[in-house]
Amino acid sequence: MAKKIVVIPGDGIGSEITTSAVEVLKKVAEKFSLDLEYDYKDAGGTAYDKFGVPLPDDTLNACKEADGVLFGAVGGDKWDNVDPALRPEKAILGLRKGLGLYANLRPVKVADSLVEYSPLKPELVKGVDLVIVRELVGGIYFGEKCESEMKDGAERAWDLENYSVPEVDRISKLAFETAKLRRGKVTSVDKANVLATSRLWRRTVAEMAKNYSDVELNNMYVDNCAMQLATHPSQFDVILTGNLFGDILSDEAAVVGGSIGMMPSASIGECTSLYEPIHGSAPDIAGKGIANPVGTILSAAMLLRYSLGEEEAAQAIEKAVDSALDKGWRTADLWREGFKKATTEEMTKAVIECL
Numbered sequence: 001m002a003k004k005i006v007v008i009p010g011d012g013i014g015s016e017i018t019t020s021a022v023e024v025l026k027k028v029a030e031k032f033s034l035d036l037e038y039d040y041k042d043a044g045g046t047a048y049d050k051f052g053v054p055l056p057d058d059t060l061n062a063c064k065e066a067d068g069v070l071f072g073a074v075g076g077d078k079w080d081n082v083d084p085a086l087r088p089e090k091a092i093l094g095l096r097k098g099l100g101l102y103a104n105l106r107p108v109k110v111a112d113s114l115v116e117y118s119p120l121k122p123e124l125v126k127g128v129d130l131v132i133v134r135e136l137v138g139g140i141y142f143g144e145k146c147e148s149e150m151k152d153g154a155e156r157a158w159d160l161e162n163y164s165v166p167e168v169d170r171i172s173k174l175a176f177e178t179a180k181l182r183r184g185k186v187t188s189v190d191k192a193n194v195l196a197t198s199r200l201w202r203r204t205v206a207e208m209a210k211n212y213s214d215v216e217l218n219n220m221y222v223d224n225c226a227m228q229l230a231t232h233p234s235q236f237d238v239i240l241t242g243n244l245f246g247d248i249l250s251d252e253a254a255v256v257g258g259s260i261g262m263m264p265s266a267s268i269g270e271c272t273s274l275y276e277p278i279h280g281s282a283p284d285i286a287g288k289g290i291a292n293p294v295g296t297i298l299s300a301a302m303l304l305r306y307s308l309g310e311e312e313a314a315q316a317i318e319k320a321v322d323s324a325l326d327k328g329w330r331t332a333d334l335w336r337e338g339f340k341k342a343t344t345e346e347m348t349k350a351v352i353e354c355l
């Protein structure tokens with residue numbers, strides 16, 4: 001039976017980069033005899049213009065029934081003045097909630113040919129290949145909060161951090177399973193020297209580790225992890241962490257990689273999972289045909305790996321991207337003297353030729 005992929009191009013460069021990723025998927029499907037079907041849906045500003053809402057029911061329902069969702073990006077200046085409840089970015093929150101996207105996976109792998117683009121020294125960046133597994137629907141972002149109250153004569157606000165054992169169980173299981181597919185090492189990041197939630201987190205992760213004798217677990221405080229990412233990033237395989245710490249560390253780790261256009265991500269859901277590059281809709285370059293499609297192409301590879309179980313096909317895409325880079329192809333965001341300057345279309349073609 002055909003596997004159904006819902007494609008949501010969204011706004012800005014979204015349609016250019018999702019077109020590239022689908023072309024690559026079509027080629028890999030041919031090579032590995034996969035039966036893939038594509039269903040295009042609207043979200044973001046494009047959906048607001050057509051239907052008056054950023055996430056039409058039809059889009060969400062199609063996602064719920066799909067085997068995976070490939071998402072471009074949403075947002076842009078054009079919608080700056082719309083009612084805040086209907087802003088394009090609300091589509092992302094609606095999808096997170098509607099699909100129960102409880103985990104965010106962000107791999108950071110630096111190809112040898114791109115080490116010079118990192119702000120870190122090449123010798124530190126060489127060989128970096130890690131993935132951050134971040135809890136996405138719990139913790140302080142979703143705890144009880146108070147915007148303003150008076151106490152002892154002073155105005156204050158507060159946000160409540162809380163995690164339950166089942167929440168930590170679910171995310172740590174995913175981290176250990178991810179490590180099994182990789183180098184078998186989980187670093188759980190918390191602030192257990194100060195926070196009660198972190199102590200429960202640490203205890204629960206240790207219990208889960210007992211089911212994975214082939215995976216090594218170590219714990220690290222978040223402040224140390226932030227330093228280690230900048231000083232010794234190649235030590236990490238899987239970093240497991242909560243919502244707040246994960247938000248900050250995943251952006252820090254993305255910078256280590258050097259280029260926002262190259263980074264994929266996966267949001268793992270209770271039924272369907274969603275795959276998207278980490279960047280936004282880049283309105284400044286939309287329609288110019290120069291966007292880097294690699295982050296979206298690598299997101300499509302993650303879809304094959306995590307939603308369809310097609311590891312070989314996923315690796316084939318990742319290797320093809322490395323080969324295209326080795327051959328000197330660079331989109332404008334990465335181009336330097338001595339390399340071949342590629343449009344979005346040419347970069348896509350280069351990847352397809354390497355498949």
Ligand code: NAD
Binds near residue numbers: 092261276333
């Ligand atoms: P952005 O990531 O869109 O762009 C930042 C810079 O990086 C820009 O100069 C852009 O040209 C460049 N860039 C981004 N992706 C690129 C690519 N693939 N190839 C080459 N260059 C690339 O961030 P921003 O400018 O802060 O936000 C623009 C819009 O995107 C906003 O409306 C924002 O809310 C939205 N946004 C959406 C998502 C999402 O859909 N998941 C994520 C972040 C931002």
